[in-house]
Amino acid sequence: EAQVTQNPRYLITVTGKKLTVTCSQNMNHEYMSWYRQDPGLGLRQIYYSMNVEVTDKGDVPEGYKVSRKEKRNFPLILESPSPNQTSLYFCASSLLAGQREQYFGPGTRLTVT
Amino acid sequence: QKEVEQNSGPLSVPEGAIASLNCTYSDRGSQSFFWYRQYSGKSPELIMSIYSNGDKEDGRFTAQLNKASQYVSLLIRDSQPSDSATYLCAVNNLRGDRGSTLGRLYFGRGTQLTVWP
Numbered sequence: 001e002a003q004v005t006q007n008p009r010y011l012i013t014v015t016g017k018k019l020t021v022t023c024s025q026n027m028n029h030e031y032m033s034w035y036r037q038d039p040g041l042g043l044r045q046i047y048y049s050m051n052v053e054v055t056d057k058g059d060v061p062e063g064y065k066v067s068r069k070e071k072r073n074f075p076l077i078l079e080s081p082s083p084n085q086t087s088l089y090f091c092a093s094s095l096l097a098g099q100r101e102q103y104f105g106p107g108t109r110l111t112v113t
Numbered sequence: 114q115k116e117v118e119q120n121s122g123p124l125s126v127p128e129g130a131i132a133s134l135n136c137t138y139s140d141r142g143s144q145s146f147f148w149y150r151q152y153s154g155k156s157p158e159l160i161m162s163i164y165s166n167g168d169k170e171d172g173r174f175t176a177q178l179n180k181a182s183q184y185v186s187l188l189i190r191d192s193q194p195s196d197s198a199t200y201l202c203a204v205n206n207l208r209g210d211r212g213s214t215l216g217r218l219y220f221g222r223g224t225q226l227t228v229w230p
Contacts, residue, residue: 033218042222043157043201058217090156094218101147102203102218104156 002027004105006091012111013081021076021108023091031094032074033058033102034066036087043090049074081112116140117204119221128230132189136202136221139183145205146178146185150198151223157201161187192228199223 004025013019025032033048035058045058049068063085065077074093078085088109092102119136126132134148145164149157161176163169163185169176175188185204189196202221 035220040222043220045217048217088154100145101159101162103159107154107156 002103004091004093004103006089006105006108008108009106010109012113014113015082016080019078019081019110021078021089021091021110023074023076023105024072025074025091025093025103026072027093027095027103028071029093029095029103030071031096031102032068033092033094034064034074034076035090035092036060036085037090038087046076046089081110083112086110086112116206116219117202117221119200119202119224121222121224123225123227125227125229126192128192128194128228130192130228132192132196132226132228134187134189134200134202134224134226135184136186136204137184138202138204138219140204140206141180141183143180143204143206145218146176147203147218148174148176148185148187149201149203149220150196151201152198189226192226194228194230197227199225 007022030051034046035043037043044060046064047066049055052071055066090107091105094102117138148161150160151157163176163178166178173190177186201223203218206217
């Protein structure tokens with residue numbers, strides 16, 4: 001089944017404790033992206049990747065890191081999480097950057113206390 | 114100026130009515146337009162894509178695109194309570210300036226639709 005998977009789905013952590021949210025797609029898509037969604041603010045792009053080893057900042061990259069060492073994986077790293085990073089996070093992938101539909105993972109609900 | 118704007122809603126329609134959702138965008142060079150449906154706490158799900166001016170129909174859904182006026186709309190005919198969700202408009206941006214906006218997809222904040230029985 002073609003899909004985007006994320007792990008973990010739910011995470012409660014404390015300020016400053018490094019964490020990684022994994023994202024994997026099995027559709028051989030070149031483009032992958034991370035979004036956060038907050039009430040009243042809609043989907044905001046954190047980072048995106050056009051292809052392996054090519055990543056770029058979205059609208060809200062501060063406090064996040066990403067890497068794209070393999071085509072299928074695009075992990076999101078929070079080196080020192082803070083409470084303002086409490087949010088719902090979505091990974092998405094697309095065959096062609098921006099020009100075809102994006103498929104979303106199920107989401108990761110992160111709470112930083 | 115926001116890239117993609119949607120009527121904020123919420124929009125409430127009775128079962129069986131037509132729901133009309135609107136979206137405007139700022140980049141005249143945009144070529145790809147999408148409508149997503151998102152149920153509360155769930156991930157966005159693609160329901161329509163449209164790439165050329167005019168109407169595109171898929172079951173009860175019709176997407177309308179007018180590039181000259183820079184708007185895209187979604188009509189839901191015979192609305193059902195199961196259509197109650199937030200609808201997100203997404204538009205690609207082909208600006209080639211550094212800032213790497215080439216090929217990015219921009220989302221509106223969404224319109225919440227409630228269909229009451």
